[in-house]
Amino acid sequence: MTLHTITSTRRSFLSGAGLVIGFTLAPRMFSAGASQGVQAGGDSALSQMNAFVKIGADDTVTVLSKHIEFGQGPFTGLATIVAEELDADWSQMRAVHSPADDKVYANLMFGLQGTGGSTSIANSYVQLRKAGATARAMLVAAAAEEWKVPASEITVEKGRIKHAASSKESGFGAFAGKAAAHTPPAEPKLKDPKDFVLIGQELPKLDTVSKTNGKAVFTLDVTADNMLYATVAHPEHFGATVKSFDDAEARKVRGVVDIKQIPQGVAVYAENTFAALKGRAALTIEWDLAKAETRSSEQLTADYEKLFAEKGLQATNNGDVDKAFTGQGVQSLEAVLAFPFLAHAPMEPLDAVFIRAADGSVDIYTGAQFPGMDKSTAAKVLGLDPEKVRVNTQITGGSFGRKAQFGSPYMQEAAAVFAATDGSRPLKHMWAREDDIRGGYYRPMYVHKMRGAMDADGKIVGWDQTIVGQSIMAKADLDETSVEGASNLPYDIPNLRVMSHNTTLVVPPLWWRSVGHTHTGFAVETFVDELLEKVGKDPVEGRLALLTKEPRHMATLKKVAEMAAWGSPSPEGRQRGVAVVKSFGSYVAQIVEVSIGEDGSPRVHKVWCAVDCGIAINPNVIKAQMEGGIGYGLGAVLFNAITLAQGGKIIQSNFHDYRSLRINEMPVVDVAIIPSAEPPTGVGEPGVPPVGPAVANAWRRLTNSPVRRLPIVNVLSA
Structure with a gap:
């Protein structure tokens, strides 16, 4: 199966040799498709120690953002914090979304992984400074060992490691692998703010270029071979439920594959978006208004x-x-x-792509504001162990709070739509603009x-x-x-x-x-x-x-x-x-x-x-x-x-x-x-x-x- 539009990003993220460092976190492996980022590094492999900082053999530094990037700037802000303590050059910096993990990537103000409350920088400031300082200390230790000089004599500036007395100099990549073998310092020394070089500067955002030249990948851009497209008919009244429906005319629409009732409404499956929407419009549904809101x-x-x-x-x-x-x-x-x-009305409505692997596990591509919660919700609906579900967070066209839903009701619907199939075909679940404006929350x-x-x-x-x-x-x-x-x-x-x-x-x-x-x-x-x-x-x-x-x-x-x-x-x-x-x-x-x-x-x-x-x-x-x-x-x-x-x-x-x-x-x-x-x-x-x-x-x-x-x-x- 070919997963289009993000294949090259996945390949660059997983290949080559380099260093991934996180602050006081245990080593972990990354799954295929676990992150979709901005300006990911080139063909540099990982030699990973953990979670927040990846250093490639090509000297690139990739920050794994535990916060979703939907236009508010955490990729750039978190990368700035890491680069400051790492003494990297801004041209080296990259960012990708971290995997979904409520423990490793918890928002320190929430206790679970999530973006909201304007907390991305506030809760990550010290944590990411330490991650950057730790990476710097380990690179210096690796260089000192190879050059056989005291670590105290080594300086780092604009992404270059230097020893003035011996005139030796190197980029980060040359020592990334060796640095991974060093024990990270328990309490890395942080800079005095008066010595900041990058923090406080008007650095260009990491995601601007890809979003203006069309290379940025959103969930709507993610496609796969033989993919189904699904949309759900919802009631016009809050609290209404399906009493009965007639799908005879909808099934006559060219491209409609199947129609099924789910707890949230009636799902239409089709070969393309147009057929799904046209089939939905042809449904005749009688709604039960017994528990509906009928006041103006x-x-x-x-x-x-x-x-x-x-x-x-x-x-x-x-x-x-x-x-x-x-x-x-x-x-x-x-x-x-x-x-x-008030509706949130982000430019990109709610959407998700589901792909079942040969081992029965499922990859979900979506703009996940609470990825760990989306993961556990999808696993429950699909009847899977959470370890069999991978939520791959995508950059997202806005949210303004819309995707920050406790209990993940959107994911409940999307997973229910996928669960109603045999899972043999990838599926994209989509809300139209009308679904979003009329969808409550x-x-x-x-x-x-x-x-x-x-x-x-x-x-x-x-x-x-x-x-x-x-x-x-x-x-x-x-x-x-x-x-x-x-x-x-x-x-x-x-x-x-x-x-x-x-x-x-x-x-x-x-x-x-x-x-x-x-x-x-x-x-x-x-x-x-x-x-x-x-x-x-x-x-x-x-x-x-x-x-x-x-x-x-x-x-x-x-x-x-x-x-x-x-x-x-x-x-x-x-x-x-x-x-x-x-x-x-x-x-x-x-x-x-x-x-x-x-x-x-x-x-x-x-x-x-x-x-x-x-x-x-x-x-x-x-x-x-x-x-x-x-x-x-x-x-x-x-x-x-x-x-x-x-x-x-x-x-x-x-x-x-x-x-x-x-x-x-x-x-x-x-x-x-x-x-x-x-x-x-x-x-x-x-x-x-x-x-x-x-x-x-x-x-x-x-x-x-x-x-x-x-x-x-x-x-x-x-």
Whole structure:
């Protein structure tokens, strides 16, 4: 059998001689097809010691990334960390995905292998520094042994090992095999950050070239001889199940091979994608709606608001909030904010390829955000020992949280589709765009009730906030992801109460890029802005006065105000808005400049962004993530909503009615990174939360109308 498009990558990864080093991990072997990477090394063999660093005979250094690369930059970031301690030249560096192994490649913040929560660099920083330093020490030891000189006299710089006194010099590859025989140091010496050469530099991303010249391989690109293509018909209502179906017309479609019911719906198997989709469209299915969600979004919102009157789960209760609202001279403000369901809508929908080997084992090629979980889930569905299943993680066209599913429900479906066959043919399971948009696992809808109290001096003395929405963690008690960013409010407000209500729906929820901060950041930053305006305070100066105990918040806000020349007149017909949100350990402040567009909706012209994310591993990646987060968040606040019609059917289906920000709508973005010696924190998500409230605050100044419901454009056109 020929597995197309990735054959050459697999061959280069497995052949030749060299060194693989990992930090305090036992040796292991790699299976065929275990990794698909970017710029993998040439024909250099491995002499492996373990898991994170491969050094080839051709001097290439390949980092095995335990984190999936779906555009957020871990290949480049992790390679930068290794290269720094290894003293490699950037031109030597390569990256591939590691095998699926929850123990060896665990995310140190999760306890299992997984990418999410903007943790890729934060949890790997010390681990990968040690891996690089260990590799360097072993190479030096091997060179010292062969050259018969003290290791202390050997230097390494830009990928060259040197002994000045004897004028001896070598690349890494010449000593890779010998280095593998040396015992790694228990605690390799790490550099003083003041001596960093690569960390902090704007190095080019490792995956840029292959993604722009078409050589990058995604799951959609993976094919095999004699492969079946399968797609599943899903219900139009969440919670519905198949009651009966008629496949007579579907089986008449040329290219359709078979049709079978699986737990998730009805699977159509065909010789090509077109036939699979056409066959699915020809199915007649009667759905059982007995346990389905049949309420509309409007009905759900009304039901959510009824919970404001009931006792909720306490997230924060400082001071005496009720008393704060009754003081002499106190002014108060109230607001109810509604947030819709949001789909992730990555460019590459969910997909996977299954291939059964002669020994009965199965290779799965997919964009696995939690590869160990996908592996165990597939093994259970297929009735195999987990050691008989190999998950080969592919670079992926986006996720934004979509592929980070505990319990791996997508893999349950894909494996069920494959299990329903005899396994004799490879199979590609695919979701169309419509499946993805209507497939659930949304950012939950939320409703917030806000109350604020200001004393006679214009100080915010009371804050009362109630949040109603699904618990992403399916908890009966307080779900921190529902209240993060509100329960730990950075502003100095003496009387603060935040309550939460967990709702239960059959609409499956999931974290969406920046999770709870997607709604709490908006609610907090728009309400603070309104309170400051009510007492005549400047939005920046007013915030700074409330942040005196939060120096990093203050520094980030001051920086963005300086960048935007806050206080200077805005161009005619434009207004500016500001927001500052800490999420995933990073501080991001943004100022936007907005006008009223020709269609009456907001037109965002420019965004200034200041970010403090600790040590900046690669400023190029950080800036790209801020820019991408701003574009993603702006599209959501302006346009995005998943809505249920009367009766519970999902209205949206594709990018025509769930549209992303278009290139002509993308504002100019200016990013500044705050210098810091603090440990690195996340950048994949923190660029998203501030842009929405900053736009809403500017829009309120333009129109004298506060934004109480998202998305802004849909509300304006309603």
